[in-house]
Amino acid sequence: MSKTLRIKKGVDIRLAGAPSTECAAAPAPKVVAIQPPDYPGLTPKLAVKAGDAVSAGDALVFDKTFTNVKVASPVAGTVKDVVRGAKRRIMAVVVEASGEEKHRDFGVWNGGDRDALVAHLAQAGLFAAFRQRPFDMLANPSDTPRAIYVSGFDSSPMAASTSVVVEGQMAHLQRGVDALAELAGAGGVHVGLQAGDNTLAGLKNCKTTAFQGPHPAGNVGVQIHHTDPINKGEVLWTLGLQDVINLGAFLNTGKYSARRVVAACGSEMNNPRHLETVVGAKLDDLGLNVNEGARVISGSVLTGTNAGTDGHLGAFATQVVALPEGHDPKFMLTEGWLSPGLNKFSASRAYPTWLMPKGKTYTLDTNQNGEDRAFVVSGQYEAVFPFDIFPVHLVKSIMVNDIDAMEKLGIYEVAPEDFALCEFVCTSKIPVQLLVREGLDALKVELG
């Protein structure tokens, strides 16, 4: 029996539109795109050009520095387009799916030493899914991480359910964990479980710890901090649960798998449920039933990107959320700052959310609910930030680009996603996640 840790700080944003436990296979997407900006730290170089025919598992881009880190095509088809942004940065490589099951065959993994395993995983683009702490960036395959951490559940609002995600995949998951155990250093593999959920309790070859409490208890950064925090100079790797399954599937079958179960959810999503598709699928192709004018997010409401139905499922997204846009100004007495706010959600007690029944769900729109201000209120971030770190002071050190202070205040342990709730609760509407990303990037540049 693994031990249970209680996370007290945090908040569960009770949004309307949580997915049912039904899991349907989405129609096979006609267009798929891999988006290099999804991978922090990746400097993409093209491995293909428009018009090339690719099989599932063929590399589309590779990293300029770690050339054996590749991002593979999730499906077989033809490279249709390379979308570039400012400074000709590669924003997406779009593949038109042929519809056939054509996989590049890498052969079933029959064991070998660590170096051989690394090479085997790298050739099929599986290293792109690993991230390292500090910096929450692309992992360097030649490192040996102290430990590898996997969060076994997602605590963000309306998240995909672990039991639905791993349904029928336990063999692959165990195989993935076994492989991670070979890759990890002395610290081994850690899997964070949700207290009270026994789905993953049978996993072997890893240490498990159960976590109880509100979001962000499911964030891997929180789980690391509460089990064996990162010190300066150490490197840890993190990997998403579904990426572990895909890794195991690859080793078991020799075929690259980009399977992704997503929670199609949100108050503007009709029939919210789980859908099985592939990474990078065009959202329009998933057969979603989204209300007109809604914002369609690839990823969670806290950390996702505003993709729109024309967009594609992000590399690490496990949710597709549809929310109402909040373009309408809110009159102070009826909906604004002077209103009773019975239907407003607030983690503070300034609105009566905390007096409402615990089961009540809320429809939140994308309005910022206030204007940008300087820091005024104190103690707010601390209440939703379960780290022994001073979040406001860390953010301020990033604002003034004080590298030394950032290090001392513990920036090595955090990722932007760990600050998502700080951003949510902020009275002054400060773009905290953006700042933390900038801070991590600045530190990375400084340390080389």
Next chain:
Amino acid sequence: MKAIHNLIQSVKPHFEEGGKLSRFWVVFDSLETFAFTPGHVTSSGAHVRDSIDLKRTMFLVIVAMVPCLLFGMWNIGHQYHLSLGESSDLLANVLVGAWKVIPLIVVSYGVGLGIEFLFAGMRGHSINEGYLVSGMLIPLIMPVDVPLWMVALAVAFAVVVAKEVFGGTGMNILNVALTARAFLFFAYPKQLSGEIWIHDVATSKAGGMLVDGYTGATALGHLAGTVGAAASEASTATMSLFAQGGMFSLSNCFLGLIPGSVGETSALACLIGAAILIWTGIGSWRVIASFLAGGLVMGVLFNLIGANAYMTINPVHQVVMGGFMFGMVFMATDPVSAAQTNTGKLWYGFFGGLFSIMIRVFNPAYPEGVMMAILFMNVMAPLIDHYVIEANIKSREKRLTVAAA
């Protein structure tokens, strides 16, 4: 409200870049955002945001001040009629109070917001809500009969020197309202220690209409007179005012039926405010609780020393007199000038309360110790936070050496 929205939108072009009234953009913008939370949608990071904003926060602080304000208004009339030995009813009392307080509020907001608009216009940002609270606090900590021009001057000094030179709301080191009060205290000591705590008391005195025993002094003013003097007849007479049935008895001080600054006299009203602030989570319970503890501890210590009459006052009586409670609830809790860390807040509050009582007893020249104590702790707050954060950094470094060993 659709009509209001349409009206605002129809005049908006005049205030925008190139419009005839574009120099008044800040005024327009602040009124527009006052009436309507703008339709800004999130563009980075979290797609949904908490409903709370600075307007709501500041509004709740003002709500918490309402009991003090209303009681203060009534008490001004009550004290006035008492000083004349007249009986009066609720309406008459409130009318006298309103006559004194409303001009104070108008001057405070008028001057303060005027300066804020000026600076916001110069800097090209929108108006911040910070002054909504400061502008209501300042009238509440003014003596009843303070000349309005002094209030205007104090507000201007506080807003410019305590706030705007540091960068505006959120950047100030000192509490803005207390800076206004301190400015008056040091710039016009003579006028501020005179007979201004009861409406028209000077005139009444000159006219010989004053009831015996009314000097127009506050509780702390009376007590300050006892310090330094040995236990004499005079101090015994003063102390009798604080005994049961006296003018400054515990119950009178708690309820606030005593002369003093407009909103500070009633400990009960302040505690209602504290309950609202703590209940809504806007005010830090850590600061309020530790501040109270600090005051009581100092009161007990003085009891134990007992070197003069002032020191022998019951600690509970000490903390319900003067501006202690008001400072504790509304001044010390100002999140910008207080300590920012949770541990720091406890130290900050505790020493704030401790020094409040210490200063008032040790230094009769500063009967209102709470003002000096909080301003002092405002200055010390970053230092307190520094040590709290250093401790956190040290523990992280220690973990590193343990891991390396």
